[in-house]
Amino acid sequence: MNFNIIGEIAEIETIATGGNIRDIMRIRRQYGFGRWRKLKGIANICLQNGNVRKAEVHWYEAHGFGRIKMKIKRFMD
DSSP states (O other): OOEEEEEEEEEEEEEEEGGGSTTHHHHHHHHOSSOOEEEEEEEEEEETTSOEEEEEEEEEEETTTEEEEEEEEEEOO
16 A cells, blocks of 8 residues: 655654564565664555545664655554
């Protein structure tokens, strides 16, 4: 699902770090070694059809790589 984040992500929370991330081997193989963290937060997003909704989003992040594999976990409204 393609979407764009509108504004900033709020209520950012770390879910897992390093070896506690289920997909850590795949992420390291694809993007390289780093201090990987899985995070979640609440954001307003614009969907492909133009609707703007509030959703919980999850992503992986490491220093030097930024946010990758961002996905919508659930809609809040």
